[in-house]
Amino acid sequence: MSTMETRQRLPAAERRESILAAASVVFGERGYAGATTDQIATAAGISQAYVVRTFGSKEALFVEVARRAVDRIEAAFWAAIADDDGRPVRQRLGQAYIDLVADRGILLSLLHIFSLGSDPAIGPAGRDGFMAIYRLVRDEAGLSPEEATDFLAHGMLINTVLALQLHGSDDPDAVELVTQVCGGDLVHFRALAGD
Amino acid sequence: MSTMETRQRLPAAERRESILAAASVVFGERGYAGATTDQIATAAGISQAYVVRTFGSKEALFVEVARRAVDRIEAAFWAAIADDDGRPVRQRLGQAYIDLVADRGILLSLLHIFSLGSDPAIGPAGRDGFMAIYRLVRDEAGLSPEEATDFLAHGMLINTVLALQLHGSDDPDAVELVTQVCGGDLVHFRALAGD
DNA sequence: GTCTATAGCGGGATAGAC
DNA sequence: GTCTATCCCGCTATAGAC
Numbered sequence: 001m002s003t004m005e006t007r008q009r010l011p012a013a014e015r016r017e018s019i020l021a022a023a024s025v026v027f028g029e030r031g032y033a034g035a036t037t038d039q040i041a042t043a044a045g046i047s048q049a050y051v052v053r054t055f056g057s058k059e060a061l062f063v064e065v066a067r068r069a070v071d072r073i074e075a076a077f078w079a080a081i082a083d084d085d086g087r088p089v090r091q092r093l094g095q096a097y098i099d100l101v102a103d104r105g106i107l108l109s110l111l112h113i114f115s116l117g118s119d120p121a122i123g124p125a126g127r128d129g130f131m132a133i134y135r136l137v138r139d140e141a142g143l144s145p146e147e148a149t150d151f152l153a154h155g156m157l158i159n160t161v162l163a164l165q166l167h168g169s170d171d172p173d174a175v176e177l178v179t180q181v182c183g184g185d186l187v188h189f190r191a192l193a194g195d
Numbered sequence: 196m197s198t199m200e201t202r203q204r205l206p207a208a209e210r211r212e213s214i215l216a217a218a219s220v221v222f223g224e225r226g227y228a229g230a231t232t233d234q235i236a237t238a239a240g241i242s243q244a245y246v247v248r249t250f251g252s253k254e255a256l257f258v259e260v261a262r263r264a265v266d267r268i269e270a271a272f273w274a275a276i277a278d279d280d281g282r283p284v285r286q287r288l289g290q291a292y293i294d295l296v297a298d299r300g301i302l303l304s305l306l307h308i309f310s311l312g313s314d315p316a317i318g319p320a321g322r323d324g325f326m327a328i329y330r331l332v333r334d335e336a337g338l339s340p341e342e343a344t345d346f347l348a349h350g351m352l353i354n355t356v357l358a359l360q361l362h363g364s365d366d367p368d369a370v371e372l373v374t375q376v377c378g379g380d381l382v383h384f385r386a387l388a389g390d
Numbered sequence: 391g392t393c394t395a396t397a398g399c400g401g402g403a404t405a406g407a408c
Numbered sequence: 409g410t411c412t413a414t415c416c417c418g419c420t421a422t423a424g425a426c
Contacts, residue, residue, distance in 0.1 A: 009391060031310065033229030036419060047393055052421060054391095108310055115306040117359040118224055127359050127369070134372055149352070149375040156351035157344070164312040164322050174322070177329055180344040204409060231401060242411055247403060249409095 007046065012054075019044045019051055021105075023065050028108030032062050032116060059121060066122065069109045070129035074136060076100050081141050089141045090151060091183075097155050098182060107162055157181055202241065207249075214239050214246055218260050219300030226307055227257050261317065264304040265324040269331065271295050276336050284336045285346060286378075292350055293377060302357055352376055 010018070022044035026035045037058050041048040055061040080096035081089060101107040113129070116122040138148040161167065161181050166174045205213070217239035221230045232253050236243040250256040275291035276284060296302040308324070311317040333343040356362065356376050361369045 007392070012391075015391080029313070031226055031228055031307075033226055037421090038419075048419090049394080049421080049423095050392055056421095058420070111306060111310040112226075114355050114358045115226060115303055115310070123360065127361060127364060130355070130359055130361070131364075131366060131368055131372075135368060138368075145371055145375055149372060150348075152355075152372075153345075153348040153352035153376075156355050157348035160309050160325070160347075160351050163309045164325055165318065166322060166325070169322060169326075171326060173326055173330060173333075176340055177326075177344060177347075180340055181348075202410065207409080210409080232403090233401075243401090244403080244405095244412080245410055253402065 015046075016054060019046070019054055019061070020065060020068060023051075023061055024069070024105035024109055027062060027065055027112065028105040031112050032122075037061075063121060063125060065109055066113050066125060066129075069106050069113070070132070072106065073097070073100060073129075073133055077133070077136050077141070090143065090147065093137060093141060093151065094154070094183065098158060101159060101162060104162075107159060111159060111163055154181070210241075211249060214241070214249055214256070215260060215263065216300075218246075218256055219264070219298075219304060221300075222257060222260055222307070223300035223303030226303075227311075232256075258316070260300075261304050261308050261320070264301045264308070265320075267301060268292070268295060268305075268324075268328060272328065272331050272336070276331075285338065285342065288332060288336060288346065289349070289378070293353060296354060296357060299357075302354060306354060306358055349376070 019040065023035075023040045026040045026043055029035070030039070037051045038048040040061075041051045044051065051061070052058070055064065076096040076099070077093055080092040083092065085092070101110070113122060113126040117126055134148060134152060137143050137151055138145060141148075143151060158181055161178055167178050169175070169178075214235065218230075218235045221235045221238055224230070225234070230253075232246045233243040235256075236246045239246065246256070247253070250259065271291045271294070272288060275287040278287065280287070296305070308317060308321045312321055329343060329347060332338050332346055333340060338346060353376055356373055362373050364370070364373075
């Protein structure tokens with residue numbers, strides 16, 4: 001008997017997507033350097049060589065994962081701006097952000113991009129993405145520079161709290177902090193974060 | 196002629212310190228997985244084998260570096276609270292934080308700790324350290340829960356901006372953002388960050 | 391489109407001399 | 409206390425079959 005079950009033959013575009021989804025999770029869990037193309041391949045259910053062949057290199061794959069994470073933030077913010085349900089823009093943006101980074105793959109991809117600011121390939125991409133989002137909330141959502149900065153700051157605290165998994169702590173101070181961070185909607189927050 | 200100059204023979208304690216200092220920089224730049232013991236050795240001016248021998252393993256060395264980074268924040272905040280120079284506590288704390296994370300090793304050690312929140316060994320340590328700092332600024336510095344949260348949020352944005360090296364960008368929007376983040380004292384900020 | 395096999399390099403850790 | 413040499417593993421990337 002063959003050691004490998006029969007694999008599904010997929011169109012290139014779909015295969016790319018499935019690899020990107022797996023890579024987002026694995027890069028999120030282990031970081032860029034810590035992740036291996038073999039782990040990503042296993043998560044995607046294909047061979048290691050095929051992962052590399054599809055994207056050319058591990059670095060190119062990471063850059064693509066990072067680019068998509070930023071794209072999803074931009075798209076979510078555009079939607080939040082357009083979808084005026086009566087709440088202030090800032091609240092809509094905050095909600096959209098929390099919904100997005102509740103996906104641990106996206107959340108941790110972002111943190112790894114930040115920490116790779118010195119990398120010649122990844123650094124510039126990270127800076128461009130971050131500034132694009134700053135401009136988005138300032139110019140398109142119409143926040144003042146001060147408000148935009150404040151909004152980003154709270155977003156970065158959300159990242160930290162979620163990454164540290166403080167939302168799963170029973171420490172009363174942690175509960176207080178998490179409640180502050182997510183604007184009181186703790187139940188919603190915990191549900192999204194997968195507890 | 197020998198290819199290696201004569202090395203200084205140091206007491207074990209001093210050598211440990213010099214390795215820890217070098218490791219903080221290198222782990223900061225490349226992350227835990229991305230850093231090599233050889234890079235750390237070169238930065239410390241000793242051989243790769245000696246780095247490993249001194250700490251037993253690369254992982255043990257990283258844990259020690261991370262532990263020290265958290266300790267330094269707590270110490271700096273205690274000092275900022277005690278040293279009342281007339282400015283509001285929050286401003287003293289903010290200044291102390293910027294001074295500290297201008298050291299890229301400390302800054303990135305923190306980011307790596309955050310992103311390792313799921314790690315069974317490092318996760319709990321990270322949560323404890325973060326909550327200890329929340330309590331410190333709330334109970335000892337006397338900030339309200341809201342103020343404390345806001346303070347931490349801006350700290351996390353400082354982390355991000357510094358990690359991404361936005362303070363080195365000529366993009367006018369980046370300059371605007373950095374100026375917001377560091378309260379207008381751009382020159383000081385750039386100097387600290389090593390530009 | 392997808393695999394197996396393997397080349398080739400780089401890294402952590404160990405042994406042992408000085 | 410510190411080095412050199414080296415083992416051995418794991419990883420990325422390539423070659424080539426199906």
